[in-house]
Amino acid sequence: MNIEMIRAAAQRIEGHARRTPLLTSPFLDEIAGRRVWVKAECLQHTGSFKFRGGYSALSALPAEQRAKGVIAFSSGNHAQGVALAAKMHGTSAVIIMPADAPQLKIDNTRSLGAEVVLYDRATEDRDEIGDRLSAERGLTLIKPFDEPQVIAGQGTIGLEIAQDAKAHGIKDADVITCCGGGGLTSGIALALEAEAPTLRVRPAEPEGFDDVARSLHSGELKRNAALSGNICDAIITPQAGDLTWPIMQRLCGAGLTVSEDEALRAMGLAFLRLKIVAEPGGAVALAAALFRKDQIEGSDVIVTISGGNVDPAMFTRALDTL
Amino acid sequence: MNIEMIRAAAQRIEGHARRTPLLTSPFLDEIAGRRVWVKAECLQHTGSFKFRGGYSALSALPAEQRAKGVIAFSSGNHAQGVALAAKMHGTSAVIIMPADAPQLKIDNTRSLGAEVVLYDRATEDRDEIGDRLSAERGLTLIKPFDEPQVIAGQGTIGLEIAQDAKAHGIKDADVITCCGGGGLTSGIALALEAEAPTLRVRPAEPEGFDDVARSLHSGELKRNAALSGNICDAIITPQAGDLTWPIMQRLCGAGLTVSEDEALRAMGLAFLRLKIVAEPGGAVALAAALFRKDQIEGSDVIVTISGGNVDPAMFTRALDTL
Structure with missing residues (x-):
């Protein structure tokens, strides 16, 4: 896993992925104090x-292997990402999703052309289902975060942040990432190590599901005690990966945690001030920047809003915080 | 008023205005049939x-004149735009707003450093107030749409659309604009005439406030019968301008109109599928693309979402359409 893989991924996704904007608002600056x-x-x-x-x-798979199709496990966002990527490559995707995933994410994954296989989190073993389908059909597993080419893809965000930071004259800043298994965080950290080494990556997590923050603090890989019971479902995983954890341990600053209410307030402020839609798990980094300002240093802070796949009912809760 | 003024405006705003993205969703394509x-x-x-x-x-004003400050009349979006532009230029702005404008827009305008003067639409003459303040303080009036340098600024959107259309291979398409006084519409039309003449600009308006559509249909400048009573408040004006109307008459295709409910549904779909926040008046062009497909030609359609300054209560109404 190295910077060259991220640069190669950037070339492969160019013209296919969107180069997302770096947005600002004087109203958010005022709340954050920077x-x-x-x-x-x-x-x-x-x-x-x-x-x-x-x-x-x-795009990194050999064409013959890719043509047989891919398989992924996901509660939602990885599912949709793999489904659309498979469709763009003219191949098939099987997505194994928990039956209690948000209906919107299940529907979207199917609409993007994937075959969705639902399983019961309490009684069924998703790995067993996945192994069986892979063996039967010759599918390639695309892991959600602990996979080099996936980390490389997420790392392209770090390349863009490095370019934009340079363009805006940002030399010294925390870069707060929404962190689940660490694919996004480790990818961005690797990219910034090479392209903008004065920017420090810091993972943000929901309170009570702060395995990465505890891991970084103790120097040992920790697990989450629970895997459900928080609105930031998109970024809750048992623990960081075998590939992502050593990268985060080497490159990341201290983790930050926010409450569910703070994530909702950040979603509301992203609506009001940036005109964008964030999901709870996608808003934790912004929440940390806004509501943990005494734990952050520097005159600038960069945050990811990692996703916006949120049901209207949950978004209404965010609007109610305004 | 010509293309060179738009090109010059593009140079002045570069690095100050955001180059906004051109977003897509397969789900919207399916609804629109293109x-x-x-x-x-x-x-x-x-x-x-x-x-x-x-x-x-x-930015086009002589420095000495600009230093005395500017004044604008606006129910909201022009107010905020002029307020921030004045702040960025280190000068002052007086904004005359109706007392019944959305509170969010009044608050934002003040927070952006402008002096807000409220007037009663029923009993006070805003022009008289503006003339008095301008005379007293030597302020320069920045008209909301019937002003060459304002049209030139809005026209920069047309330059960007022309570039992006070329990059995406879009050769023949309607470009639907949210249309009030015609500053946005005429500016984009002039830019496309020069840079992408196979793209046709078509204004979209709220039903019952379709003065531009009626003007284009009859060949004579028409007025709106009413000036309030529609949620698309941001794009309701008495009639098009002396500068904007001849440009629209020469360059625009037939107007399109949508209902309030359709504007709300378009806002909901922009939330769900694009993860962006549209205000009612800013969603009429998308609504026309989605719900007037038999009045549109070609395999592609380009629309503006002109603004996202909407109160949470109104946005909740849009979410309720999903």
Whole structure:
């Protein structure tokens, strides 16, 4: 896993993934006490950064292998990213999703041409289902984060942040990432190490699901005690990956955590001040920038809004915070 | 008023206005029956395209004149655009707003550093107030649409659409614009006449406030019978301007009209499929593309989302259409 893989992924996704804008608002700057730069990956195809990793992985496969189809496990955003990437490559995708995933994400994944296989989180073993389907059909598994070409795809966001930071004269800043398994965080960290080494990556997580923050603090890989019960479902994973954790350990600053209410307030402010739609898990980095300002240094802070796939009912809760 | 003024405005605003993205969604394509390209001007500074015209006008003033300050009449988006443009130029802005304008727009305009003067639409003459303040303080009036440098600023959107259309291979398409006084529409029409003459500009308006559509149909400048009573408040004006109307008459195709409910549904779909926030008046062009498909020709359609300054309560109404 190295910077050359990220640069190669950037070449493969060019013209296919969107180069998302870095947005600002004087109103957010005032709340945060510093300039806030928002990398709006909710504007990416399929509404989240996951499309980059999916496209990067699909495009890196040998053509013959790709033609047999791919398979992925996902509660939603990775599913949609892989589904659209497969469609763009003219191949098929099987997505194994928990039956209790948000209906919008299930519907979207099917509409993007994927075959969705639902399983019961409590009684069924998704790995067993996946192994069986892969063996039967010769499908290639696209892991959601602990996969080099997926990390490389997410890392292209870091290349864009480095370019934009240079253009805007941002020399010294925390770059706060919404962090689940660490694919986005480790990819951006690798890109910035090479292209903008004075920018420090710091993962943001929901309170109570802060395995990465605890891992970074202790120096040992920690697990989350629970895997459900938080509105930031998109970024909750058991623990960081075998590939992502060493990268984060080497390159990341201390983790930040925010409450569900703070994530909702950040969603509301992104609506009001940036005119973009963030999902709860996609808003934790902005929430950290706005509501943990005494834990952040520098005159600028850069945050990812990693996704915007949110049901209207949940978005209404965010509007109610305004 | 000519293309060279638009090109000059583009040079002045470069690095100050945002180059907004052209967004797409396969889900919108399916509803519209053709590819839909969305110029997301809601992501512009101050949440609407009006910043471009404001910045263009301010930057075109002689420095000495600009230093005395500017004045504008606006129910909201032009107000915010001029206020921020004045702040960026280090000068002052007086904004005369109706007392019943959305509170969010009044608050934002003040927060952007402008002096807001409220008047009663029923009992006070805003022109008289404006004339008095201008005379007293030597302020320069920045008209909302019937002003060459404002039209030139809005026309920069047309230059960007022409570039992006070329990059995406779009050769023949309607370009539907949200149309009030015609500054945006005429500016884009002039830009496309020079840079992409196979793209046809077509104004979209709210039903019952379709003065431009009726003007284009009859060949004579028509007025709106009413000036309030529609949620698309941002694009309701008495009639097109002395400068904008001849340009639209010469260059625009037939107008399109949509209902309030259709504007709300387009806002909901922009939330769901593009992850952006549109205000009612900013969604009429998208609504026309989605719900008037038998009045549109070609395999592609390009629309502006002209603004996203909407109160949470109104946005909740849009979410309720999903």
